[in-house]
Amino acid sequence: MKISGLGVDIVETARIKKAAKPSFLKRVYSESELKACMKSVNKYERLAARFAAKEAVIKALDKKDIPLNKIEIINELSGRPTVKIKGLNKTFIVSISHCKQYACAVCLAM
Numbered sequence: 001m002k003i004s005g006l007g008v009d010i011v012e013t014a015r016i017k018k019a020a021k022p023s024f025l026k027r028v029y030s031e032s033e034l035k036a037c038m039k040s041v042n043k044y045e046r047l048a049a050r051f052a053a054k055e056a057v058i059k060a061l062d063k064k065d066i067p068l069n070k071i072e073i074i075n076e077l078s079g080r081p082t083v084k085i086k087g088l089n090k091t092f093i094v095s096i097s098h099c100k101q102y103a104c105a106v107c108l109a110m
């Protein structure tokens with residue numbers, strides 16, 4: 001499978017915590033993502049990591065016109081994150097890391 005793009009992004013967890021009003025959450029995240037993150041003790045880290053992952057996907061695709069809440073970052077049972085964009089026939093590999101201050105993600109598109 002040929003790699004068509006690579007993206008990386010880093011986000012300050014505090015910025016996401018400050019922005020996390022209902023309108024922002026609805027615009028950026030899918031229901032499944034919110035369900036997965038909001039129950040966690042480190043929910044803002046996880047939301048920040050998903051924000052970074054979505055930006056990394058956009059960079060990998062070189063395509064800015066996809067609404068952020070249509071780019072879904074969903075964990076497999078093992079915890080491994082995956083990318084799903086309805087109606088787009090692309091394969092992605094994404095990796096995420098987060099700590100108290102920062103979250104980052106890298107994405108390969110194929």
Ligand SMILES: CC(C)(COP(=O)(O)OP(=O)(O)OC[C@H]1O[C@@H](n2cnc3c(N)ncnc32)[C@H](O)[C@@H]1OP(=O)(O)O)[C@@H](O)C(=O)NCCC(=O)NCCS
Pocket residue numbers: 045046049075078079080081095096097098099
């Ligand atoms: C999975 C693991 C690599 C995560 O690393 P971490 O430093 O704890 O946490 P990070 O912030 O860097 O990464 C967390 C992200 O890793 C991703 N992740 C979890 N399991 C994963 C897996 N099986 N494969 C790929 N990515 C995975 C998730 O996206 C997770 O974020 P999320 O829960 O918000 O989706 C780690 O917990 C682990 O199991 N390491 C194995 C070695 C070990 O036990 N080391 C400790 C020795 S003291």
